[in-house]
Amino acid sequence: MKGARRTKNIILGIIGILIAAYVLFPFYLVVMNSFKAQTSIVESPVSLAGASVAQLWENLTKVASNSNFNFWYAFGTSALITVISLVLLAVFGGMAAWVISRNNKKKWATAIYMVFIASMIIPFQVVMLPLISTFRDVGKFVGISMLQSIPGIVFAYCGFGGAMTVFILTGFIKGIPYELEEAASIDGCSPEGTFFRIIFPLLKPVITTVTILNGMWIWNDYLLPSLMLGQNGKVKTLPVAVQAFVGSYVKQWDLILTAALLAILPMIIIFMFAQKQIMSGMVEGAVK
Amino acid sequence: MKSVAQGNKPLSIILFLGGIALIVGALVLDCMGSSYEYRGAMLVCGIIGFFLGLYLIPTKKHHRKIVYFIFLFPLLFTFLVTVIFPLVLGIGYSFTDWTGIKFSKFVGFENYISMFKDPAFIWSVLLTFIFVVLNMILVNLIAFLLALLCTSTVRGIGFFRTAYFLPNLIGGIVLGYIWQFVFSNVLISITKTSWLSQTNMALFAIVIVYIWQYAGYIMLIYITGLTQIPGDVLEASSIDGANAIQTLFRIKLPMIASTITICTFLTLTSAFKQFDVNMALTGGTGFVQNFMGSIVTTGTQMLALNIYNTAIRQNNYALGQAKAVLFFIILACVSLIQVRVSNKKEVEM
Numbered sequence: 024m025k026g027a028r029r030t031k032n033i034i035l036g037i038i039g040i041l042i043a044a045y046v047l048f049p050f051y052l053v054v055m056n057s058f059k060a061q062t063s064i065v066e067s068p069v070s071l072a073g074a075s076v077a078q079l080w081e082n083l084t085k086v087a088s089n090s091n092f093n094f095w096y097a098f099g100t101s102a103l104i105t106v107i108s109l110v111l112l113a114v115f116g117g118m119a120a121w122v123i124s125r126n127n128k129k130k131w132a133t134a135i136y137m138v139f140i141a142s143m144i145i146p147f148q149v150v151m152l153p154l155i156s157t158f159r160d161v162g163k164f165v166g167i168s169m170l171q172s173i174p175g176i177v178f179a180y181c182g183f184g185g186a187m188t189v190f191i192l193t194g195f196i197k198g199i200p201y202e203l204e205e206a207a208s209i210d211g212c213s214p215e216g217t218f219f220r221i222i223f224p225l226l227k228p229v230i231t232t233v234t235i236l237n238g239m240w241i242w243n244d245y246l247l248p249s250l251m252l253g254q255n256g257k258v259k260t261l262p263v264a265v266q267a268f269v270g271s272y273v274k275q276w277d278l279i280l281t282a283a284l285l286a287i288l289p290m291i292i293i294f295m296f297a298q299k300q301i302m303s304g305m306v307e308g309a310v311k
Numbered sequence: 312m313k314s315v316a317q318g319n320k321p322l323s324i325i326l327f328l329g330g331i332a333l334i335v336g337a338l339v340l341d342c343m344g345s346s347y348e349y350r351g352a353m354l355v356c357g358i359i360g361f362f363l364g365l366y367l368i369p370t371k372k373h374h375r376k377i378v379y380f381i382f383l384f385p386l387l388f389t390f391l392v393t394v395i396f397p398l399v400l401g402i403g404y405s406f407t408d409w410t411g412i413k414f415s416k417f418v419g420f421e422n423y424i425s426m427f428k429d430p431a432f433i434w435s436v437l438l439t440f441i442f443v444v445l446n447m448i449l450v451n452l453i454a455f456l457l458a459l460l461c462t463s464t465v466r467g468i469g470f471f472r473t474a475y476f477l478p479n480l481i482g483g484i485v486l487g488y489i490w491q492f493v494f495s496n497v498l499i500s501i502t503k504t505s506w507l508s509q510t511n512m513a514l515f516a517i518v519i520v521y522i523w524q525y526a527g528y529i530m531l532i533y534i535t536g537l538t539q540i541p542g543d544v545l546e547a548s549s550i551d552g553a554n555a556i557q558t559l560f561r562i563k564l565p566m567i568a569s570t571i572t573i574c575t576f577l578t579l580t581s582a583f584k585q586f587d588v589n590m591a592l593t594g595g596t597g598f599v600q601n602f603m604g605s606i607v608t609t610g611t612q613m614l615a616l617n618i619y620n621t622a623i624r625q626n627n628y629a630l631g632q633a634k635a636v637l638f639f640i641i642l643a644c645v646s647l648i649q650v651r652v653s654n655k656k657e658v659e660m
Binding site: 028032035036038039040042043046047048049050052053056064065068069111115116118119121122123126135138139142144145146147148149150151152153154155156157161164165166167178179181182183185186188189213214215218239242243244245246250262265266269276279280283286287290291294298301302305306309310 | 350392463483535623631638
């Protein structure tokens with residue numbers, strides 16, 4: 024009985040390793056081929072032949088200094104857009120969710136909540152074209168550039184991420200006992216003080232979840248930035264830059280794969296540090 | 312906080328009225344078609360001043376309401392401008408000859424009729440449905456098997472979970488290019504011609520990449536479901552002499568029915584919206600001979616990409632928007648069915 028169980032475990036372990044090898048194989052190819060020149064990539068894409076650190080350095084400098092890719096600039100833009108959007112979504116989302124859950128017996132709050140929830144089924148494709156024209160017109164009208172600008176895209180992410188953020192946060196705030204707020208109010212705390220000093224700190228775990236979900240989406244999003252910022256605009260996020268770069272270097276695999284490595288590296292590094300939170304956050308977001 | 316909110320009557324009035332004056336001033340400039348470069352800054356400062364003044368108004372009675380309004384405004388405003396307003400506008404535009412900038416007349420259902428006469432569009436709809444069904448079954452099956460593996464007694468579970476989940480971290484565009492390399496430079500030594508250049512195999516390739524990206528994520532949800540099954544239930548079944556297969560079909564599967572529902576609809580909607588991988592991997596190219604009496608040159612183009620290409624590449628905004636509205640209607644129906652199914656389940660439990 025014990026022996027049979029052990030054999031079973033060994034077989035399962037081998038299967039698991041084989042699947043892991045299959046899943047990780049493309050990552051291996053990206054990393055390994057970044058160390059090689061174009062000719063040795065084409066000749067032997069799987070083996071280590073021709074790989075050298077000097078070549079990696081050469082590829083990296085070529086990619087980073089490329090005017091179509093402009094890695095550091097694109098990386099900075101992506102990071103800036105993601106961070107500002109996440110902070111605003113957390114603060115504004117928390118504020119809105121608090122108001123909604125503290126007025127959940129009133130009709131207007133229920134109506135706003137329902138509109139938020141219903142809007143989650145709206146696919147981006149159905150709003151993207153009028154969104155661009157609206158942003159263009161509004162931008163021209165009021166004199167604030169909404170397209171090809173970081174504030175404009177942050178504004179859009181707050182709008183698109185708002186519904187899911189409010190949905191998850193409201194569910195959590197409803198579970199916080201109201202007595203806590205009453206006590207603060209009796210002690211002379213204003214409503215805004217109650218929110219920022221008492222409720223907001225309590226939201227930390229659920230804000231983490233929301234931030235992970237929104238962060239994965241915003242960092243990797245391609246369609247929205249490509250439409251709003253344009254393929255060859257001045258401001259570029261990382262996915263848009265990769266797309267523009269690949270478009271200009273067909274089959275230049277040494278550069279493309281190095282660019283891909285640079286594009287996936289930040290996410291992998293963050294994942295290494297926050298693996299548990301990211302994995303459980305993704306699940307919580309889906310189950311709710 | 313309270314003292315700030317009370318004793319600043321003059322300040323609050325200055326800010327409030329000043330804010331309104333700035334907003335009105337900026338809007339008047341806008342309407343006169345002025346190109347004064349600080350009018351945008353004027354508007355923003357005006358709005359901030361308006362809200363600060365509103366916040367500082369010394370009223371005990373209405374203070375709570377004012378705070379509620381200020382708290383709700385930012386998110387609600389961005390949401391209305393980016394989602395609701397374009398949605399209404401977009402549905403309206405789908406009945407016009409909109410060019411992306413302006414429209415001159417209403418054309419009724421003309422856009423909707425012409426899209427059903429287009430073989431390439433019908434092809435992409437069919438393709439999308441096949442792709443969705445295929446993915447829904449395969450992703451769920453594979454993810455569930457992976458979840459069983461990752462909840463078994465085998466060693467290295469933590470590593471397996473992480474490894475299987477890893478592809479989900481990468482955006483579709485980058486991932487599409489990586490797999491383009493795999494198909495056209497690595498697997499070519501086995502397949503002779505690249506799969507991406509043959510329409511049928513290219514579709515298969517998209518399915519493979521999609522599973523590679525998505526199965527690890529769905530697996531995590533199944534793992535959560537499986538670990539929530541109470542241990543004593545499994546113990547009782549093993550005491551009663553149930554073998555592994557019986558436990559799987561009689562205990563585990565029924566106990567995670569709600570998880571299966573969640574995962575099924577999650578894969579359904581996400582496969583339906585698939586865009587990035589489709590675009591980066593094949594760009595929608597591929598030949599289909601003789602479909603509805605004509606040659607389709609966009610053999611691997613799915614619905615989301617078709618909408619994009621119609622509007623952006625072919626510059627036919629009205630038609631693209633009409634297709635997008637249809638896309639929305641289909642997704643809305645799917646979501647309604649999902650709500651029905653999960654509500655029914657909850658009642659039964």
